[in-house]
Amino acid sequence: MRGEVRLNKRMADLGLCSRREADEWIARGWVLVNGEPAVMGMPVAPGAKVEVLPQARHQQAGQVTILLHKPMGYVSGQPEDGHEAAATLIGAPSQWRGDARHPADGRRFAPEHTRGLAPCGRLDIDSVGLLVLTQDGRIARQLIGENSGIEKEYLVRVQYAPNGPHGAGVVTQDVQAVFPADKLALLRHGLSLDDQPLKPAQVDWMNPEQLRFILKEGKKRQIRRMCEQVGLHVVGLKRIRIGNVVLGNLPVGQWRYLGAGEGF
Template identity: 35%
Template structure:
């Protein structure tokens, strides 16, 4: 419906809606982006789409600007995808790499945020709209080699909460390791190690299986978990973040995402 050299008889969908509803152009654009407008029976979410005079434009009877609230998406990032470039993250490498080295060979995790990868069992009841994938911010980065929970939000309140409180929010990670742990290694992981010349505070560390450790800690620094494991004779094979604050990854499969529900708080 969009053209570089549009037919003068074709007009922008938002303009058509504004004329039909006798409302402002901005209000019409919000109705379109809210998924309330159909052209010949098909929902169109692009205000700039052009329509012909003979096409039927319908605005849903339940159209409301009250539903156009910002959303927060919880993604299960697979290893090999970049999320939150240049920001501190659990188990990450140096956060201040050049843009060229950061982008080489890795796909942005935002490429996974699309309708097709939405969790089918999402209990939020929110209708998926194209506008939900715009103006997203990430304050919960993960290194490319790690997997797990990454948060993308349009909500300024949540963005501010994560930006200001990420140091005090407990993060839970499952870390697959190999090697033989040193004597009293688990106790040392919990308390007694240092990182970058500073003694680490007490940390919750426990075995989940013969090869997997569970870490629950605050104020995590890039590279901290691999360095801790190395100090007790273990090598990190894989790292997966499963919780940030009180919000869990839950049963979201790798590469899929769900909406943060209204009652969930970090």
């Protein structure tokens, strides 16, 4: 029938859950379509009534989202090249309880909170700052889904290296004074990566050696590669905000739960 899509995609599009969660719920008999138990992989028409049973809602309510201040030397996802995954830092000893503004910080760590915990977006091995890991497919889709437009803010310490980082004439201090205005404009809009034009970005000087980037996309090593194209060499990169959630005073290597009243 025209307009039909697979049930798991429809559920994800409706914001009910991720496709993976949808398949799990369907397999457990927790999903009804037009009042009848759903079948894995079934197509549904645009007007079909999709219902989720309370068991699924209960399971979803127990899922956690964790905010980690990732140190340098850890990878965001699976371990690689001898470097540990950032998720290995999640445990009772490293839970931060220093921010009383967020009620979820009173939640006690439980080992099941690390099961199925997935990073929402990249943060390079040599970058630090806010990393979101979640068990909730709705949050993952919100942050890294193909239509996600959530802002991500970074502080980026740079040197001006028009001849390459190891060439002659590298400027390490008061970079702002010598960096051409037309190249700053290019960082804001006009560059491409992987043969794809980048979305407009907010890029401004915070001090003479540090830029602030606000992006609405997240290509691999995007900021470093953008800077390379205009003769800048990144010597430090820190993510300080994702949407409405800020890194704040969360110490390096520590983590906290996303608060009950927080959202991206």
